Amino acid sequence: MSSTNEATVIHMDDTTSKAPAMAAPPSGAATAPVQQQQRKSGGGVPFILRSGAEGFRRCMAFVDLLLRVVAFGPTLAAAISTGTSDETLSVFTEFFQFRARFDDFPAFTFFMVANAVAAGYLVLSLPFSIVGIIRPKATGVRLLLLVCDTVMVVLVTAAASAAAAIVYVAHEGSRRANWVPICMQFHGFCQRTSGAVVASFLAVLVFILLVLLSACAIRRQR
Template sequence: MKTGESEATTIVVGEATTVDTKGKAPAAAPVVATTKATKSVKSNKYTKGGWKKGIAVFDFLIRLVAIAATLTGAIAMATANQTLPFFTNSFQFRATFSDFPPFTFFVVANAVATGYLVLSLPFSIVTIVRANAAGPRLLLLILDTTMVAITSASGAAAAAIVYIAHDGNPNANWLPICRQFNSFCDQTSGAVVASFVAAVIFMLLVAMSALALRKH
């Protein structure tokens, strides 16, 4: 080492990065790169969360539509009642939903579905607030699948009776009663349609929950 000459020292930054300390500051390139990567990860996270939140909001809205459908079906079927204007001393020609066990099952099933939908609204709100929460979505997925089975089964059973009421069955000598009880048949037919609308909505809810959980 010679007198009068200044020494140059090196500082290792990252991988084999050398910096001359003669009045120069350490390079800040690695810090900038790390910041950009962090921003990219955060942006991607927010984008996914926003997508799931949109599905959760739509889930809440169509649950309200499903409540209207199941409630309408239950009320329409439960109030289906018609008495013909002509009767004898021994017979009064009257048709009510309670005369047909599948119609009774239909009313109970749609009432249960309506109650479930009302109770599911708070869980749907939780998925809006916490878009990445998997627990509430999984619970709704399981219960919605159960409601698909209940509403479809009750709707199919009621639809079979409505079909017989409209067309009868000549092979079994079952006469179509809708020629006389037209108001009764119109009301029960509308209730069956409302139930199938609710079943389709439940299927959509199941598909949406499954999709959100798959992207979780």
């Protein structure tokens, strides 16, 4: 009898190899919600510099506010220094005294009043400047500040120029008019008035910067 041994081979299918592979999520899908959240929150950009052109106008309004705070100091200091400039000089005895006061010179009186008005205006203009930061597209507020700043430039420049002429004569005198320099005797009076004139001219420069800044802001809004 002949017998044949036949080997039976059983093929087992690897079902795991046929399982469909899970597709990895695209890299952009995971970052999309983060980008949307950054756009809503401003992307970490400061409040003043957001929204392109609008943020630039808001930044200019913030600089405008800082300049107004800076200009307040010189104008107030000039008004106080001039208003308190008083010096008495005794000659030989107490019965012969010479006194120098700011109200002896109309130019100094005008100078003190003009700087006091400019200091008060700067305080009143701060809320309008803050409105420019909150609403950078408010053209009416910018235009109002531009007109008022221009008036302040003219007023303070005229007052500082008139006071500077008196200070020059007080320091140098005038030979043709036979005016002697009084600063040789009234040192304190001349120092206070001279410092007030310098402070006032610094305020004029700041006012000019405010006018240019407001003009540029209005131009960019058009």
